[in-house]
Structures are given as C-alpha cells and as structure tokens.
Amino acid sequence: DIQMTQSPSTLSASVGDRVTITCRASQSIGSWLAWYQEKPGKAPKPLISDASILESGVPSRFSGSGSGTDFTLTISSLQPDDFATYYCQQYNSYSRTFGQGTKVEIK
C-alpha cells in the first residue's frame, strides 16, 4: 500500500502568515493527489484535486503543487476561517490513502 506522510503534524501561525504543508508519498503517484480541509463536527471539504486544481468556490489564497512523491499545499495569507486540519489523499492506487493530517492552530 502507498503510505502518505504529512508534515508538520501541527503548525502554529498568525493571520496573514504564509503557510506551507507538505505531503510525501511512499512511491510515485503522478499528480493523483487531493487536499481536504476539516473542521470539528463537519465532513471534510475538498480544496484541491489532481495536485493543483482548485475546487470551485475555494479562495485563491489556497494553492497546490508537486508531482511524483512530493507535494505542497500553500495558503498565501492565512485567514481566521483557515484554522482547521488539513489532509492529503492519494488516489493513484486502489486504496485511497490519507495522510495523518496537519492541524493549523492560532499562534
């Protein structure tokens, strides 16, 4: 199975900061990677698919990049609504594995 490793596990940042979360796959997954945002008590919300395609309605401060095994999610200027947990997910193989999550906290 393909393993997904996110870093950091927790990130403390302030409103207006540029934030970068990384995700590494245990083998090449091409561009078959998505990013999700999760808030307490709510279902995960897709932000980015196919490594860099922004979902409709998602603010342009979110962006994704990478291919192969290394990927990043960047928030260009952190807003109060962005404090949440973020997950990457690969869908190159039959098992749609998730990373362990990155919690973005208020500094």
Place this chain on the structure above:
Amino acid sequence: EVQLVESGGGLVQPGGSLRLSCAASGFTFSSHSMNWVRQVPGEGLDWVSYISGSGSTVYYADSVKGRFTISRDNAKNSLYLHMNNLRAEDTAVYYCAREPPWAATAYFDYWGQGSPVTVSS
C-alpha cells in the same frame, strides 16, 4: 443539490453486525464510484472501501477485508456497508464519499455528514 445522507449507525457489541446506508440524491448515482471513509474521534481519516458505479469492482482496506462488504443499489440510489465481526477498533464515524463521474479523476468531491458506530460491551 448533491446530498449524501448516512444512516444505520449505533451501539453494537463486539462480534456483532451492523449495516450502514447512504442515500444519494441530486445526481446520477450510477455514474459515480463511491467510498466509505471512517474517522475515530480526534484522529485522522481512514479509507475503508470503494465500489465502482456499476458495482462490479470493489476494494477494501486490509483492516476490514473479510469482515466488511460494500454494495450498492443503483435503482434505489443507495450505498451500503455491511459490517460483521465488529471490533472495538472499528468504533468511528463512518462517511460515504462520492468520486467525480466516469472515473475522470478519483478524489472525493462530496461527503455525507457521517454516521457514528460504537463497538462496546
């Protein structure tokens, strides 16, 4: 409007069985592969199972293989997860999640709100 509504969760004893359902509306159900994902409260997301739009192809996580069965009824716009021989470690909120149509890509573009399952004596 796309809607996915899970039901069937609850409290069950270890070794017991449960069937989760996911009622879909607002889209052509048979055109979409579907998945079950679970999350232990306070922990990460854990993919459980996949089924193709026709139901002919299914996949399972190793942790549930042989105990869980995914199925769908396209005439009823419904997805199911039959869970047998349940263990304490199966305790989680279970989400159904949709993939975009015709396997163009395979991320999860819509999710239900989840159905909690507790396995305890």
